[in-house]
Amino acid sequence: MPLKPLALSLQWGRFDAAAAQRSALPRHLIRRWIRHALTTDAEITVRIVGADEGRQLNRTYRSKDYATNVLTFVYSQAPLVTADLLLCAPVIEREAQQQGKYLQAHYAHMLVHGTLHAQGWDHEDSADADSMQARETQIMQALGFADPYARQPG
Secondary structure (H helix, E strand, O other), X not given: OOOOOEEEEEEEOOOOOHHHHHHHOOHHHHHHHHHHHOOOOEEEXXXXXXXXXXXXXXXXXXXXXXXXXXXXXEEEOOOOEEEEEEEEHHHHHHHHXXXXXXXXXXXXXXXXXXXXXXXXXXXXXXXXXXXXXXHHHHHHHHOOOOOOOOOOOO
């Protein structure tokens, strides 16, 4: 299946270790990871933030008072997907360490996950979660990464 066109805007919030995160996430990789998850043309903004901004946005828009790994704000799904993906760098880094994953692999997974949400995928019930996880695994493996849901040794 050919990759879909993507208009990508990449933004960086101000937070400790932003420079290190930026060097681990070149724009061409972010574009590649998102495009592999798209089934239609898209305009997506990716904003990578620190814990304070991530917590504030999660509290404001989801009434949850903590920073989460990825928030997806969907504006349209057809004929063009338009969405903002907000990734919280400290949460993603902590999760990667806890799960024994490479940082880039976890970022790729969260971008694929958020992109699927932007297209209407969800995991609110177990059947939807199983379908979404299977699709994420398929995409991640096509990108050369391991199954993000496989149990890590140790």
